[in-house]
Amino acid sequence: MPDKKTITLKVANIHKAYGIEEVLKGISFEVKKGETKVIIGPSGTGKSTLLRCVNRLTIPDAGRIWLDGVEVTHPRTDINKVRQSIGMVFQDFNLFSHLSALDNVRIGLIKVGKMEKRKATEEAMRQLARVGLKDKAASYPAELSGGQQQRVSIARALAMKPRLMLFDEPTSALDPELIGEVLEVMRDLAESGMTMVVVSHEMGFARSVCNEIIFIENGVIVEQGPPEVLFENPEHQRTKEFLCKISELYGKSERK
Amino acid sequence: MNFFELAYEILPALLKGTVVTLELTACSISLGFVLGICLALGRLYGNRPVSAFCAGYIQFFRGTPLLVQLLILYYGLPPYGIRLSSFVAGILGLGLNSAAYQAEYFRGAIQSISRGQMMAARAIGMSKFKTILNIILPQALRIVIPSWSNELIYTLKYSSVAYMIGAPELMAQGKFIAAENFRYFEVFLVVAFIYLVAVLVVSRALNMVERRVRIPGLQMAESI
Amino acid sequence: MTLELTLSLLVLGLLVGIPLALGQVYARRGLVLLTSIYERFFRSIPALVLLFLFFFGSSFLGLSLSPFLSAVLALGFRSSAYQSQIFRGAIQSISQGQMTAARSIGMSKFQAIWHVILPQALRRSIPSWSNEYSSVVKDTSLAYAVGVIELVREGRYIIVRTFEPMIIYITIAVIYFVLTYAGNRSLGYLEGRLEIPGFEAKGRKE
Numbered sequence: 001m002p003d004k005k006t007i008t009l010k011v012a013n014i015h016k017a018y019g020i021e022e023v024l025k026g027i028s029f030e031v032k033k034g035e036t037k038v039i040i041g042p043s044g045t046g047k048s049t050l051l052r053c054v055n056r057l058t059i060p061d062a063g064r065i066w067l068d069g070v071e072v073t074h075p076r077t078d079i080n081k082v083r084q085s086i087g088m089v090f091q092d093f094n095l096f097s098h099l100s101a102l103d104n105v106r107i108g109l110i111k112v113g114k115m116e117k118r119k120a121t122e123e124a125m126r127q128l129a130r131v132g133l134k135d136k137a138a139s140y141p142a143e144l145s146g147g148q149q150q151r152v153s154i155a156r157a158l159a160m161k162p163r164l165m166l167f168d169e170p171t172s173a174l175d176p177e178l179i180g181e182v183l184e185v186m187r188d189l190a191e192s193g194m195t196m197v198v199v200s201h202e203m204g205f206a207r208s209v210c211n212e213i214i215f216i217e218n219g220v221i222v223e224q225g226p227p228e229v230l231f232e233n234p235e236h237q238r239t240k241e242f243l244c245k246i247s248e249l250y251g252k253s254e255r256k
Numbered sequence: 257m258n259f260f261e262l263a264y265e266i267l268p269a270l271l272k273g274t275v276v277t278l279e280l281t282a283c284s285i286s287l288g289f290v291l292g293i294c295l296a297l298g299r300l301y302g303n304r305p306v307s308a309f310c311a312g313y314i315q316f317f318r319g320t321p322l323l324v325q326l327l328i329l330y331y332g333l334p335p336y337g338i339r340l341s342s343f344v345a346g347i348l349g350l351g352l353n354s355a356a357y358q359a360e361y362f363r364g365a366i367q368s369i370s371r372g373q374m375m376a377a378r379a380i381g382m383s384k385f386k387t388i389l390n391i392i393l394p395q396a397l398r399i400v401i402p403s404w405s406n407e408l409i410y411t412l413k414y415s416s417v418a419y420m421i422g423a424p425e426l427m428a429q430g431k432f433i434a435a436e437n438f439r440y441f442e443v444f445l446v447v448a449f450i451y452l453v454a455v456l457v458v459s460r461a462l463n464m465v466e467r468r469v470r471i472p473g474l475q476m477a478e479s480i
Numbered sequence: 481m482t483l484e485l486t487l488s489l490l491v492l493g494l495l496v497g498i499p500l501a502l503g504q505v506y507a508r509r510g511l512v513l514l515t516s517i518y519e520r521f522f523r524s525i526p527a528l529v530l531l532f533l534f535f536f537g538s539s540f541l542g543l544s545l546s547p548f549l550s551a552v553l554a555l556g557f558r559s560s561a562y563q564s565q566i567f568r569g570a571i572q573s574i575s576q577g578q579m580t581a582a583r584s585i586g587m588s589k590f591q592a593i594w595h596v597i598l599p600q601a602l603r604r605s606i607p608s609w610s611n612e613y614s615s616v617v618k619d620t621s622l623a624y625a626v627g628v629i630e631l632v633r634e635g636r637y638i639i640v641r642t643f644e645p646m647i648i649y650i651t652i653a654v655i656y657f658v659l660t661y662a663g664n665r666s667l668g669y670l671e672g673r674l675e676i677p678g679f680e681a682k683g684r685k686e
Contacts, residue, residue, distance in 0.1 A: 057375055084381035094372035098395045098471050108380040111390055140472045153376070160380050319657040321618035323632060324649055331639075332646035413526035420625060427528060434536075441540035444532045448525045455524040 008033045008164055008195045009054065014063035016049055023049055024060070025219035031164070036196040038206040038227075041216040042242070047199045048091075050216070051166045054197070055079075055086045068163060084112060087157030091169040093149040095141040101128065101152045102137040105159045113160065127155040131185050147178030151185055158189075165189065167198040201246050207231065215239050263446045266433050273429030274450055276343070280415040280425055283347045285408055288354025295355060296362035297388065310359070317356035322417050325349045330421040346418035346425075354411055361403035365396040398469055405462040409455055416451075426450060483659075485620045485630055488552045490613065493559030500560060501567030502593060515564070522561035527619050530554045535626040551623040559616055566608040570601040603674050610667040614660040621656070631655060 009031040016024040023046030031037055039047050052058035054065055056072055056079050065072040072082055095104050105127055109120040128134050131151040141149055150170060157165060167186065171179040183205050190196055190209040200206065206213055207227045214224040215238075223230065223239045234240045299310040317325070326349040329340060340348065369392055377387040419427035426447060434443040503515045522530070534554035538545040545553075574597055582592035624632040635652045639645050 055379055057378060080381045080383050082381075083379055086379070088376070088379040090372060090376060092370070092372050094370065094376035096373055096376070096391050096395075097369075098391075098398065107390060108382070111386055112381045143472060156376075156380065316653075316657065319614070319660045320653040321621035321632075321656055323621040323624070324653045324656060327632070328646065328649045328653065332649050335643075335646065409524075413524075416526040416528040417622065419528065427526075427532075430532075440536035441533065444529060444536060448529050448533060451526055451529060452521070452524045 006033045007031070008035075008068055009197065010066040011050075011054070012064045012066075014050065014053055014060045014065070016046065016053065016058065016060050023219055024053075027063070027216065027219075027221060029214060029221065029224065031195055031197060033163075033195055034193045035212070036190040036194075036198065036210040037212045037214060038210045039197065039199045039214045039216060040201065040206070040242070040246070041222075046219055047216060048168050051088070051168050051197065051199055054164075054166060055083050055088060057088075080112070084108075084160050085163045087154075087160060087162035087165045089150070089154055089157055089165070089167045089170050091172050093141075093146070093153045093173070095149055095153055095156070097141050100138050100140055101133060101144065101155075104141070104152055105156045108156065108160050124155075124159055127159045128152070130158065131155045132181070145178060146174045147181045150174065150182045154182075154185055154189075163195060165194055165196045167196065167200065169199050169201075171200065171202060201249070203243070203247055215242065217242070259442050259445075262437075262439060262442055263449075266443060266446060269433055270426060270429050270446060270450060273424060273426040274454070276423065277412070277415050277425040278454075280343070280346050280350060280418055280423065281408070281412045284350030284354055284415070285411050287347065287351030288358050288407070288411070291351065291355035292358030293362055293393075295359035296366060299359065299363060300366060301384070301388065314356045314359050317353050318360070322349065322353050322414055323420060325353055326417060326421050342418065342422040343424075345421055346415070346423045350411060350415060350418070354407060357407055357410075358404065361400050361407065362396060364403070365399040366392055368399060369395050395471075398471065401462070401466045401469070405459065405466070408462065409458060412454060412458060413451065485548070485551060485555075485623060485628065486617050486659075489556035489559055489620075490616055492552060492556030493563045493612075493616070496557065496560035497563030498567055498598075500564035501571060504564065504568045505571050506589065506593070519561045519564055522558045523565075527555065527558060528622050528625060530558055531622060531626050547623070547627040551620075551626060551628050555616065555619055555623070559612065562612055562615070563609070566605050566612060567601060569608070570604040571597060573604060574600050603671070603676070606667055606671040606674075610664050613663050613667065617659050617663065618656060 007030050011030070012028050014024050014027045015022065023044075027050060029037070039050070041047055049058055053060045053063075054067075054072065056065075060073065063073070067082060067085060070082060071077060072079070095101075096107065099107060102121070102124055105124040106120045109115040109123060110117060113120070115123070125134060125137065128137055131154055133148060133151055133155070136144060136148060136152075141152070144152065154170075170186070171182050174182065179202070183202060186196075186198070187205065187209050198205075198210070210227060212224055213227050213230050215222045215230070217238060223234060223236050225235075230239060231243060234243065295310045295313060298306045299314070300307075302310065326345060329349050330342060330345040333340060373391055373395075374387055377391045378384075382390070415425055416427045418425055419431070422428070430443050430447040434440040437443070500515050500519070503511050504519075507515075525533075531551060531554045534550040535545075535547065538550055578596055578600070579592055582596045583589070587595065620628075620630055621632045623630050624636075627633075631652055635648050639648050642648070
């Protein structure tokens with residue numbers, strides 16, 4: 001019996017429809033502490049929607065979600081508090097354009113975490129160093145490359161000391177040569193024990209660090225399992241087809 | 257005496273009126289600013305009735321002439337017991353009117369900020385209020401500067417309408433002087449010149465302000 | 481009377497504004513400078529001052545213009561300055577490629593402007609022009625100051641007789657509102673009718 005204590009994220013029977021189209025038709029899964037799970041599937045299958053349900057940026061039509069035992073979906077839960085424990089990294093980075101990299105990372109600590117400025121600055125610099133951007137602290141988002149912006153946004157999320165990190169296609173908006181630097185940060189993060197849920201097409205990354213791949217199509221989980229199983233010996237034909245297709249597109253090569 | 261001698265002679269008196277014009281402008285644009293932000297936020301983030309009220313307010317004040325608004329405040333209220341001086345009515349009228357336009361400019365500026373940034377702010381745990389205060393407004397206020405500059409200049413020019421309800425501003429001074437020496441055209445030529453100079457100076461000043469607060473790397477739209 | 485005033489001066493504004501805009505974009509240095517000064521002048525001076533200038537200026541110059549005519553001229557030229565800005569923006573937003581293509585099939589500059597640039601520019605101008613229309617309708621109220629018998633003046637006559645300023649003024653306000661609203665709606669409809677399929681989906685949704 002899995003120890004309830006070590007289950008960080010529990011998603012139960014999530015349904016979500018946009019208009020008459022139902023994009024999520026009963027998704028359930030669990031993520032244990034320290035695990036990294038990668039969600040894959042054709043575009044438009046609601047993968048982003050699913051992630052946004054986890055921190056309630058989108059409200060599901062049905063189903064429940066728990067973070068370390070606290071029900072996220074409950075209307076009475078203090079959602080701002082819960083969100084501090086969940087870090088989210090967006091496809092379009094969404095850095096605050098009017099703030100420098102340092103301020104972007106710092107602002108959450110000061111305004112939400114109510115940290116005192118000096119401590120917040122130290123902590124922010126530490127996170128920036130962690131993603132390799134200490135020397136870009138004073139730069140503004142418009143002055144940074146896509147890869148750098150994304151790394152700052154990861155630092156911003158990490159500064160809040162989250163228990164769970166959500167990545168919504170973090171490298172899809174990046175030029176090919178910039179993808180590597182972001183994946184490297186994510187890989188280090190996974191190896192250091194962070195609990196992560198990643199929506200991505202980057203199969204190299206999936207194969208090397210994740211514990212389980214979840215394949216969603218048409219709003220349901222078609223198959224889920226460790227990467228070795230899904231790649232070598234998938235249960236369903238669809239899984240095999242899909243994995244072949246994206247492996248062709250994105251390369252199976254192991255990234256350093 | 258020729259034109260320039262006349263101009264030289266009437267300038268001091270006209271400048272007295274100019275001071276009132278500037279006061280009218282400054283007070284009403286400030287009123288418009290505060291009210292305008294409230295209206296824009298109410299329209300975008302308020303609940304149904306609030307949003308509808310703000311939209312209605314904006315529609316009314318933008319769809320009717322300033323002169324009529326001033327006339328309502330100055331001549332329409334006394335029968336109901338409220339007697340405003342022409343100066344106060346002027347500020348109120350100009351201010352309420354300006355608020356409607358400013359609200360639209362703010363709304364445009366706020367909406368041009370990507371929704372993603374709002375999402376990111378909520379994702380790190382900021383409340384709606386904190387997000388608006390720390391993320392949306394600082395950017396919106398910068399984006400709105402070109403439009404706001406236009407509005408300031410517009411207010412400066414339209415303060416002249418307060419003449420119609422008796423405010424002692426530049427136009428009124430001009431009329432007063434011209435009525436004495438009958439050289440209407442030339443007097444108003446000087447008046448026009450003063451407005452021109454005022455507008456130029458204010459434009460330049462606002463340009464400098466915009467340059468100062470620019471966010472590095474981010475190009476803001478040029479205003480015409 | 482308000483409507484006549486509005487229409488006359490809008491037409492004047494249009495007739496002067498379009499050539500001005502073209503001058504700004506396509507003419508030589510000297511002309512561009514002149515048009516800039518014209519435009520600067522008419523946009524920096526309050527409408528009221530302009531009305532007075534034209535009204536008193538006409539008698540100064542020995543001409544005897546009716547209040548109506550001086551108002552049309554004053555507000556019309558003023559509108560032309562604003563309209564030239566609108567058209568200039570629209571013309572400049574049309575890609576250079578169009579002009580190049582037109583010239584390359586042998587059209588003269590004039591033909592290219594008339595057949596290729598203007599049809600597109602005028603369509604694109606409609607939203608901003610709609611704003612100018614609203615401005616103009618409201619500014620006609622100022623003509624009251626030089627004695628034109630327009631809406632506000634009529635209103636004052638009624639008030640003097642009935643002593644109900646609030647109600648009358650609110651009615652006047654409503655009339656103006658209807659005028660601007662109806663005008664904007666019609667122009668929006670016109671824009672829809674003239675739309676070129678697939679062209680520049682300028683999102684009018686706020």
